[in-house]
Amino acid sequence: MSGSAVLLQFLNGLAASSSLFLVAAGLSLIFGVSRIINFAHGSLYMLGMYFAVWLSPKLGFWLAVPVAAAAVALVGCLIEVLLLRRLYKAPELMQLLATFALVLVIRDATLWAWGPEDTLGPRAPGFAGALDLAGGRVPQYDLFLTVLGPLVLVMLHLALTRTRWGVLLRAATQDREMAAALGVNQRLLFTLVFALGALLAGLGGALAIPREPASLGVDLTVITDAFVVVVLGGLGSLPGAFLASLLIGEVKAFCVALGYSKLTLAIEFVIMAAVLAVRPWGLLGRAGAVPRGSAVGEPPLRFPPLERLACVIAGALLVVAPAVSGPYTLVLLTDIAVFALFAASLHFIMGPGGMASFGHAAYFGIGAYAAALLALHGGLMPEVAIIAGPYAAGIAAVAFGWLAVRLSGVYMAMLTLALAQIAWSVVFQWDAVTGGSNGVIGVWPSPWLASKTAYYYFVLVLCALGVAFLWHAMHSPFGRALRAARDSPLRAEAIGIDVRRQQWLAFTLAGLFGGLAGSLFAFSKGSISPETLSVPRSVDALVMVLLGGLQSVSGPLWGAAMFTWLSDAASREIEFWRAGVGGAILLLIVALPHGLTGLADRWKSWR
Amino acid sequence: MRILIMLLAFAAGNAYSQAIKIGELNSYKVFPAFLEPYKKGWELALEEINNSGGVGGRKLEIVSRDDGGTPGDAVRVAEELLSREQASVLMGTFASNVGLAVSNLAKQRKVLFLAAEPLTDKIVWEDGNHYTFRLRPSTYMQTAMLVPEAAKLKKKRWAIVYPNYEYGQSATASFKKLLKQAQPDVEFVAEQAPPLGKIDAGAVVQALSDAKPDAIFSSLFATDLQKFVREGNTRGLFRNVQVFNLLGGEPEYLDPLRDETPEGWWVTGYPWNQIETPEHKRFRDAYQKRWNDYPRAGSVVGYASVYAIAAALKKAGSADTEKLISALKGLRTPTPFGEITWRPIDHQSTMGAYVGQLARRDGKGVMVNWRYADGAKYQPSDQEIRTLRKE
Numbered sequence: 001m002s003g004s005a006v007l008l009q010f011l012n013g014l015a016a017s018s019s020l021f022l023v024a025a026g027l028s029l030i031f032g033v034s035r036i037i038n039f040a041h042g043s044l045y046m047l048g049m050y051f052a053v054w055l056s057p058k059l060g061f062w063l064a065v066p067v068a069a070a071a072v073a074l075v076g077c078l079i080e081v082l083l084l085r086r087l088y089k090a091p092e093l094m095q096l097l098a099t100f101a102l103v104l105v106i107r108d109a110t111l112w113a114w115g116p117e118d119t120l121g122p123r124a125p126g127f128a129g130a131l132d133l134a135g136g137r138v139p140q141y142d143l144f145l146t147v148l149g150p151l152v153l154v155m156l157h158l159a160l161t162r163t164r165w166g167v168l169l170r171a172a173t174q175d176r177e178m179a180a181a182l183g184v185n186q187r188l189l190f191t192l193v194f195a196l197g198a199l200l201a202g203l204g205g206a207l208a209i210p211r212e213p214a215s216l217g218v219d220l221t222v223i224t225d226a227f228v229v230v231v232l233g234g235l236g237s238l239p240g241a242f243l244a245s246l247l248i249g250e251v252k253a254f255c256v257a258l259g260y261s262k263l264t265l266a267i268e269f270v271i272m273a274a275v276l277a278v279r280p281w282g283l284l285g286r287a288g289a290v291p292r293g294s295a296v297g298e299p300p301l302r303f304p305p306l307e308r309l310a311c312v313i314a315g316a317l318l319v320v321a322p323a324v325s326g327p328y329t330l331v332l333l334t335d336i337a338v339f340a341l342f343a344a345s346l347h348f349i350m351g352p353g354g355m356a357s358f359g360h361a362a363y364f365g366i367g368a369y370a371a372a373l374l375a376l377h378g379g380l381m382p383e384v385a386i387i388a389g390p391y392a393a394g395i396a397a398v399a400f401g402w403l404a405v406r407l408s409g410v411y412m413a414m415l416t417l418a419l420a421q422i423a424w425s426v427v428f429q430w431d432a433v434t435g436g437s438n439g440v441i442g443v444w445p446s447p448w449l450a451s452k453t454a455y456y457y458f459v460l461v462l463c464a465l466g467v468a469f470l471w472h473a474m475h476s477p478f479g480r481a482l483r484a485a486r487d488s489p490l491r492a493e494a495i496g497i498d499v500r501r502q503q504w505l506a507f508t509l510a511g512l513f514g515g516l517a518g519s520l521f522a523f524s525k526g527s528i529s530p531e532t533l534s535v536p537r538s539v540d541a542l543v544m545v546l547l548g549g550l551q552s553v554s555g556p557l558w559g560a561a562m563f564t565w566l567s568d569a570a571s572r573e574i575e576f577w578r579a580g581v582g583g584a585i586l587l588l589i590v591a592l593p594h595g596l597t598g599l600a601d602r603w604k605s606w607r
Numbered sequence: 608m609r610i611l612i613m614l615l616a617f618a619a620g621n622a623y624s625q626a627i628k629i630g631e632l633n634s635y636k637v638f639p640a641f642l643e644p645y646k647k648g649w650e651l652a653l654e655e656i657n658n659s660g661g662v663g664g665r666k667l668e669i670v671s672r673d674d675g676g677t678p679g680d681a682v683r684v685a686e687e688l689l690s691r692e693q694a695s696v697l698m699g700t701f702a703s704n705v706g707l708a709v710s711n712l713a714k715q716r717k718v719l720f721l722a723a724e725p726l727t728d729k730i731v732w733e734d735g736n737h738y739t740f741r742l743r744p745s746t747y748m749q750t751a752m753l754v755p756e757a758a759k760l761k762k763k764r765w766a767i768v769y770p771n772y773e774y775g776q777s778a779t780a781s782f783k784k785l786l787k788q789a790q791p792d793v794e795f796v797a798e799q800a801p802p803l804g805k806i807d808a809g810a811v812v813q814a815l816s817d818a819k820p821d822a823i824f825s826s827l828f829a830t831d832l833q834k835f836v837r838e839g840n841t842r843g844l845f846r847n848v849q850v851f852n853l854l855g856g857e858p859e860y861l862d863p864l865r866d867e868t869p870e871g872w873w874v875t876g877y878p879w880n881q882i883e884t885p886e887h888k889r890f891r892d893a894y895q896k897r898w899n900d901y902p903r904a905g906s907v908v909g910y911a912s913v914y915a916i917a918a919a920l921k922k923a924g925s926a927d928t929e930k931l932i933s934a935l936k937g938l939r940t941p942t943p944f945g946e947i948t949w950r951p952i953d954h955q956s957t958m959g960a961y962v963g964q965l966a967r968r969d970g971k972g973v974m975v976n977w978r979y980a981d982g983a984k985y986q987p988s989d990q991e992i993r994t995l996r997k998e
Contacts, residue, residue, distance in 0.1 A: 005817045012809040108636070116639030118863045120833050130841050136816070137842045142809065213833045213863060216639065217804055256799065256810035257817075262771055265802045327690040331683055428772075437772035438704050438727065439678065441711040441734055525682040526711050529704040532679070568683070571673045578636060 001257060004134035009257040010250065011133075015142035017249025018149025019208055023222055024229035024241045025156060026200030032173045032236030033193045035092060036084060037410065039099035042223030043106035044198050048072045048205025049214040050114050053121045056209070061124050069203040076198020080191045083586065088190075090593035093356065097546040098589050100539065103219060104582030111216055112576060121209025141210050148207070152200075153242050160238075169193065173236055224417075224535060228268045231414040232275055234285020243283050247271065266425035269418035273403070276415050280407045298487060301352065301474065303553040307597060311554050318460060322453045330452045334459050334524050336564045341463040342517035343544035343556035345510045348470050351550050352479055353506045354486030355404070356413040359420025360514055360541045362400065365533030367393035367515025368522035369427060369434060372443040375523075382445045383458075386523055390515030396423065397511020398504075405503040417538070424533040439529025443522050459520050466513045471553060473509060482506050547585065549595025558596045626661075626668035627926050629916060630694030632684050632709070633724075634701045637676030640829070641859050641905045642701060645724070646671070647898050648909025655893070656913065662920045669913070670694060676701075678708035685709050689716055695926035696721065698912055703727035703773055710739040719919075719931050723912045724905070726774055728781075731953040732995040738928070740935055740954040742912050744982045746774055746853075748955075749875045750781040750826075751985035752962050753851050756873050757782075757822070758789035760849055764796045766820035768811060770831055771800040778826040778853055796820055806831040808838035816844045826853040828860045836867050845869050856963060857904040861972040868965055868972030875960040877904040878974040882944075882961075890943035902943075911942035911958065915949070944979065953992050957983035 001009075027041045051068035052061075059067060079102065087095050127144050130137035160166035171179040172189055180186050212218075229248065233240030248268045255263045281287055321333055346360045371389025374380045380388060400419045404412050427434045434440065449455050473479050484492040485499040492499050522528045531537060540563070548559025566584055570577040592598045631649065635642045649669065657666050670692045674681035681700065688694040697713055697720040700706040706725030713720035714736040722730055722741040726749075731741050744752075767782070769775030779798070786793050797818035799811045806827070812835065815823065827835050832855065839845050850869065854860055856876015861868065879891065879902050890910065894902045915935070920926060923934035936951040947958045963977025986992075 001817070005813070008813050009810060012807075012813055015809060016807060111636070111639060116643050117859075118640060118830055118833060120837065120863050120865065120867065123837075128841075130843070136813065139809070139838070139841045211808070211834065211837070213830050215830045217830075221805055252807055253810040256801070256807055257814050259797070259814070261799045261801055261811065261814075264805075264807065265771060328687045331686045331690070335683060431776075436776070438707055438729060441707050444715055521679065525679050525708065526715055527678055527682070527708040529678050529708070531677045531704070536677075567675070567680075571675060571680075571684075572687075576636075577673060 004136060005257065007134050008136045008138065009253045011138055011142065011146070013250035013253035014146040014149075014246075015139075015249075016253060017245040017247075018145040019204065019211070020225060020229055020245035020249055021149045021242050022152060022204035022207065023201060023226045024233070024245060025152065025238060026197035026204070027226045028230045028233070028236055028238060028241045029156075029200070030194055030197035031230065031410075033169060034084075034088075034190050036095045036099070036194075037093075038197070039096055039223060040079070040102040040106060041099075041197070041201050041226055042219035042221070043103050044072050044076060044201035045205040045208075045222045045226075046110060046214070046216070046219040047075060047106065048202030049121075049209055049218065050110055050119075050205075051202070052206035052209050053119045053214045054114065056122050061122050061210070062126075065203070065206040068206040069199050072202025072205070073195045073199035076201075077191060077195045079198075080194035083590070084194070085187070085190070086590055087593060090589075091550055093350075093546055093550060094589060094593055094595075097543060098586065100543060101582040101585035101589070103223075104578040105586070107216060107219060108576040108579035108582075114214075116216070118213040118215040120213040124210045127210075145207065149242070149245075153238060156238055165192075220535070225268065227414060227417070228272050231411060232268075232272045232282055234282030235410060237282070237284045237286075240282055240284030247283075262429065265428065266421050269421040269425075273415060273418040273422065276407060276411060276418070277403060280411060282411065298354075298483075298551050301483065301551065301553065307552065307554055311557075314557075315464070322456060327452050330456045331524075332565070332568060334452075334456050335521075336561045337456075337459050337463040338517050338521045338524065339540075339544060339560040339564050340557040341466045341520075342514055343541055343548070343560040344467045344470050345513035345517065346541045347545045347548075347550070347556035348474065348513075349503075349506050349510045350545055351552075351555075352474050352483050352486065353503060353510075354483075355408075355503060355507070356410070356542075357404075357416040357510075357538075358413045358535075358542065359400075359416035359418070359538050360510070361533050361535070361537035362416075362420035362423045363393040363397055363511040363514035364518035364521070364537060364541075365427065365528075365530070366396045366423060367518030368528045368532050369440065369518075370515070371519030372440045372522045372528055373433070375443060376440065382443075382523055383449065386445075386462075386516075386519045389519035389522075390512050393515020393518065394508055394512035397508045397514075401504045401507030401511070404507065405500045417535070420533060420538060421535070424530055427533055428530040434530075437530060439527060440522075441527035443528065444526050445523045455524060459524065462516065462520060466516055467557065470509070470513060474553065478502065478505070543585070547588065547595060549597035552595065552597035555595050555597040562596060626666040627920060628692060628694045629667060629669045629913070630685065630688030630692060630697045631669050631671040631699045632674040632681060632688065632697070633671075633699040634676035634681075634705065635673045638701050641724070641903070643905075644859070644900075644903035645905035645909040647894070647900070648902070648906035648911075649913045650909075651894055651897050651906075652910045652913035652917075654897070656917050662917050663924065667913070667917060667920075669698075674700065674705060674709075676705065678705050681705045681709055682712050685712050686716075689718060695719075695928075696916055696931065698916060699723050700725055703730070706730055706741075707734055710734065710736060713738040717928055719928050719935070721912055721916060723908050728777055729773075731955045732992060735953055735996050737932065740915075740949060740956070742915065742956045742958060743908055744875075744958055744960050744985075745955065746778050746826075747781050747987070748982050748985045749853055749960055750778050751785055752875055752960060752980040753824075753853065753873055754782065754785040754789060756962065757786055757824070757851055760822060761790065762821035762849060763792060764794050764819065764821045766797040766799075766815050766818050766823045767795060767825070768799040768801070768815065768823065768835070769826040770803040770806075770828070772803050775800065775803075775826045779824070782824050801831065804830055806834055808834035809842075811835065812838045812842050812844050816842065820848060822849040822851070824851045825855075828854045832860055833863055833867075836864055836869055840867055840869065845872075849873070856961065856965065856974045856977075858901070859903050859905060861965070861974075864972045866967065866970040868967045870964075870966055872965040873962070874965055874974065875962055875980075876974055877907065878961055878963065878977050879903070881974070881977070884945065886941065886945060887943045907943050911940070911944075911947070914942065915940040915956070948983065950983075950986075952989055953996060955982075955986075957981065959983075959985075
């Protein structure tokens with residue numbers, strides 16, 4: 001590369017990192033104060049884009065940008081006041097579920113309001129052209145963004161350090177309970193922070209329109225990027241987020257410049273995994289203050305009689321289902337059984353283990369691919385491959401778990417996401433073995449299992465065994481030690497429990513059974529493709545677990561059944577079916593903040 | 608006795624008038640920009656066919672489902688269409704991985720599947736099967752349509768940019784192979800493969816212009832294409848470089864470019880407002896009358912798919928899968944682009960595409976200097992296809 005090419009690519013990296021920082025800053029702020037993992041941040045960004053594209057012809061670009069940002073801030077306010085405020089007392093991850101439902105609703109609302117076509121925004125007046133520089137041409141707007149990023153950083157920094165509001169905010173970030181005890185109005189503070197975060201997301205979106213079209217897929221792209229930046233920089237640290245966006249922006253630009261554009265598929269996740277392995281709190285993050293009082297420890301794991309009875313009845317119904325239902329019901333029930341095992345395996349580390357995983361699809365997909373490839377190219381009988389495939393997932397879980405258990409909380413969750421994305425990109429690009437983006441087709445069970453009824457019973461038996469094993473492990477001494485490690489790592493260590501080893505083993509078990517779900521899935525569909533390892537698949541598992549209730553035994557099974565059935569029915573009956581699913585989840589959360597299994601408690605208190 | 612006769616007559620009449628069901632599935636909420644016009648296309652065809660008496664006296668019915676955009680969900684939806692809805696034929700799908708998954712299910716369940724949109728070559732070649740037919744001109748065919756124009760230019764240094772997944776990879780591989788055959792001294796000086804939907808346009812444009820190519824072959828589309836075009840315009844990448852862009856002239860991808868439309872690019876596409884053949888005019892008028900909107904490439908695909916199935920049903924005289932398959936092999940069916948043939952050798956239709964250059968008119972992108980490239984002419988030899996299909 002020539003010197004001028006290096007300089008030009010460096011400038012490209014700067015512009016890209018500035019736009020990354022604008023989105024990530026809001027997410028970081030919101031998380032820092034309210035501990036809400038705002039999954040809908042990308043959707044707010046998308047709304048900012050659509051507002052700005054829509055308003056630009058009416059108001060002109062430079063007026064449309066602040067108006068769009070303000071409009072998004074207003075949307076943020078409404079979300080906080082109408083929805084999130086009801087959930088601060090609910091288990092922490094329920095807010096994640098709520099914001100996930102918002103993603104679905106906002107996506108469909110945007111489609112409804114602005115239609116399906118991508119819309120390229122106007123060029124920014126005054127910054128439409130390019131400057132001749134070092135033998136190349138640099139868009140003026142890139143330079144504008146490059147300056148704006150640091151400017152926003154400085155302004156936010158001043159607001160946080162030099163104003164009374166900023167001081168209160170930092171106090172709440174450091175120690176929520178203490179700030180409340182000193183009489184800080186938390187409600188107002190939280191609303192304002194959420195609105196400010198939304199404002200920044202909207203601003204980021206509005207400012208992006210001269211560079212990229214407003215389109216419906218942008219929400220998920222942006223949210224993953226923003227998460228990576230926030231975690232890489234260190235949660236709640238704005239300078240950290242700035243540094244992280246700089247790092248990612250430049251590395252990507254130079255991957256492209258040096259001819260390694262294929263690496264950009266997952267390079268940010270490689271960087272994140274590498275940094276977190278060395279610095280468990282990100283680049284500039286600090287170990288978080290331990291929350292006091294009520295937040296410590298979960299209630300003991302209960303499996304009340306009502307819940308047991310419901311499980312027995314459901315189990316009996318599943319056994320007789322083939323006799324009384326049509327063939328399609330069996331197809332749906334097979335899916336439900338597979339996802340129930342998948343959700344149960346994730347629940348095992350999230351509930352009793354207390355370790356959130358955002359990348360559980362990795363094991364599902366690796367199990368599916370291993371089983372499919374063993375049957376197609378390894379010459380194994382399909383039913384043998386189905387049993388053998390999950391061991392590949394178990395091995396992956398040993399490796400991933402070894403890295404993950406060194407971290408905690410959101411950092412751990414994001415590391416699992418990064419590792420899953422790396423696994424995904426390998427499967428996606430390794431054409432010779434995995435079939436690349438098209439995947440593997442022609443994966444069917446042996447003739448004796450080929451009928452829907454036979455395969456249904458096969459799946460049912462294996463899933464029931466898997467779930468039974470996990471439940472047994474949950475109540476064994478190992479499971480008790482795991483729960484002890486979750487509730488009080490220090491005390492657990494003191495009485496001789498090797499906390500990390502327990503967690504590592506739990507990870508491995510979860511991976512193994514996630515893999516079993518995956519291999520059963522592959523043979524029920526006849527084909528698999530990289531989406532079995534993708535983020536949306538991980539999110540689905542997360543949604544099922546949270547929907548069912550995190551601290552219950554059978555919750556994930558109910559959650560899986562509910563979510564699978566709901567998506568299937570909604571996609572058939574409703575036009576804007578994703579909004580329908582999102583709306584239903586929102587209603588459920590508001591009514592049952594502890595998940596479906598919280599219904600039993602409600603029932604009791606009503607009687 | 609009289610009652611019995613009435614009952615019998617009623618039963619017979621009922622069976623006679625029972626509709627033939629087509630199970631349709633597509634990723635409507637994942638790719639709405641392409642699939643809303645597609646849906647309007649098949650709805651129009653369905654209405655036309657049923658208003659003129661259906662097929663063999665029976666009405667056609669289409670049961671449509673959203674396949675969620677993933678192979679797993681699509682297979683479940685297809686199972687539902689087959690077992691609960693008792694559909695006789697499957698039709699639809701957009702993304703290649705979903706199309707391949709449904710095609711494989713069709714083979715397993717022994718039912719005809721008309722893959723309307725997927726572009727992958729594999730669905731009719733490497734992974735082709737007895738039950739699957741595909742309408743739209745494939746990645747290979749559309750690439751081959753551009754190669755003659757590319758070879759004519761005698762440009763030596765070529766750069767390539769493509770979305771990093773199967774469609775982009777096979778377009779690139781076919782283009783390199785075919786151009787090398789036509790022009791052995793060609794040199795490929797740079798290759799950029801940004802992730803689908805996530806192109807880092809500034810860096811990619813800069814890297815391409817650093818390679819100093821004479822010409823560029825791109826298979827970008829949708830948001831990637833829009834970002835690439837704007838960034839390339841700003842940085843002057845296209846000033847002395849001839850660009851070829853697969854699919855770039857399809858209204859779905861061309862219209863969002865508006866005043867950014869780069870002049871002179873060679874593309875495959877669909878100049879809907881300039882095609883004045885009788886069959887196209889009839890289609891366009893009917894479409895605009897019905898929907899108060901202009902047709903896109905997807906509209907033509909949806910419309911032609913239903914007509915193909917109707918023609919096959921008519922010739923077969925029944926909805927039996929094997930009879931339908933033999934009927935469709937070699938059948939000539941009507942489309943707005945003229946009649947097409949369903950090739951017996953690989954079940955690919957000979958539907959073509961329009962090859963032309965981009966231009967700006969009143970702040971909008973249009974195609975000029977275009978011609979219809981008949982899909983029958985842009986195929987590898989039968990021998991090559993037999994090898995690929997392992998027959």
